[in-house]
Amino acid sequence: MKDENNKEKIKSLRNVPMHYCPGCGHTIAHRLICEVIDELDIREKMIGIAPVGCAVIAYDYWNFDVTEAAHGRPPAVATGIKRVEPDKIVFTYQGDGDLASIGTAEIIHCANRGENISVFFINNAIYGMTGGQMAPTTLIGQKTATTLTGRDIKRDGYPLKICELLALLPGAKYIERVALSSAENIRQAKRAMKKAFQTQIENKGFSLVEILSPCPTNWRLSPAEAMKWIDKKMTSYFPLGVVKDD
């Protein structure tokens, strides 16, 4: 994970090895966010909110102000921060358990109030940190530690489409779904992240980028297979592209 060129290249990213598994999407997502922060020259205005999930110690990697938040509560914490510091750039970074399960109320109301913050939503269709249990985004039929024979809609309900759900809310201004599954998709993910920050800088309101992200460890796939799994399986249920741009 450690890139020896990091030091000069990305000021917002600390030059330390990351703890993520090989091929993990968090590594890529961190890097992209930090590149964008550097390019927009907003590092000294950043206030990030780390989730509870595999990215819980994101502040060990991000070289700007960061606070933790209880599991699922980053949108409420971000609301408090942004209202107090409206000229700073505030973002939450949340997994699918964090944002789409335990924190569903917080994200919906944050978006509905039109809070002028940016959200990076890491959808890896799994609970990474706790050992690969079903997430609200787990695909139908997908095997996890708590859906041994695959997700069953009768028992477990349907995978939750957060972008489409939030797009219904007038407070949400920019919503896009991207994937970390190929060089071109990664470039697009970065463009979306930049646009999310720009939406906030221009005081337009709530922005969210959902990032389909590999978890090779809990998917029990190699890093290369995991990338393919995103393109083959995830994107048909979670279509890529701009969902809303007001």
Add this chain to the structure above:
Amino acid sequence: MNNKNSRRILVSGNEAVGEAAIQAGCTFYAGYPITPQNELTAYMSRRMSETGGTFIQAESELAAINMVFGASAAGARAMTSSSSPGISLKQEGISYLVGCKLPAVIVNMMRAGPGLGNITPAQGDYFQATRGGGHGDYRTIVLAPSSVQEAFELQILAFDLADKYRNPVILLGDGTLGQMMEPLTLHPTPYTLHATQKPWAVTGCKEREPNVIRSLFLKEGVLEEHNKKLQKKFAEIEKKEIRYEEKNTEDAEVILVAYGTVSRICQAVMEKARRKGAKVGLIRPITLWPFPYGMINKLADLKKKFLVIEMNYGQMLEDVKLAAEGKSKVKFYGRGGGGIPQEEEIMTELLHFSLS
């Protein structure tokens, strides 16, 4: 504290607490409606818009306390308020506030439980407030006013203590205090505050190293060190911040121990009993944590009896027993579920206890 520029107004306890917060420089309020503290939420909505602060009606108490967490992390004086069922939901956030060393003021105008209970006043949340309340091993300072004027003064103190110790402070009242109207003397000079610098706040890392606010410490031994620091802080608070009111204890044979609104009934009982020649005293803890163990212990040495009166089934009772260390008799009378101990009832208990 009266002077010729003081202004006297008639307000409810809820409004007094709200105005005190504004006077204390609170610029952020988030809350969710619940009786019997709705007047406070409504008051903050009006006053925040007048003073340029932030008022948010949150989607839940969980969200409200986490908004307060964010506002406090960014350096603001921030508060939330609720009543018992809502305070239960805030416990997650309060635990995180302590773990992250963030100041905040949380007002609980207690109502009767358990469960939804009802909206009548009670003191059933004493354990929850004084023992930490959420997960982990921690304390919050708990201030228990017994009048509208004192609610005002203690609410201002709450913000100062929160900032001083970087720890949440709970203002613990009950529905009676929240809703009763009493005269309040407002002082013309703004209360001088510990104008606290908050170099630890997350405000953007311009011209400094980045700040991180966290309660998570994974490396071996680091969390233990962090906890030791918290415990040291709690020990300092126990040493410096105990507050109580003590009346007629010197010659007393029986001492009533009560806090909050029920202490006013006890005050009346004490006066009546004294008129009849009975040697009765009163201790009114103002800080429920830290609790005045030491002074009660000294009075126990003198074999004075304690009659604890609460609007619950015996919670502060345990602290009084701990303080007395079995050296003198401790008895209890209380009513819960909205029942309020009446003067005659307390008098009867007092009589029996004196004769025992």
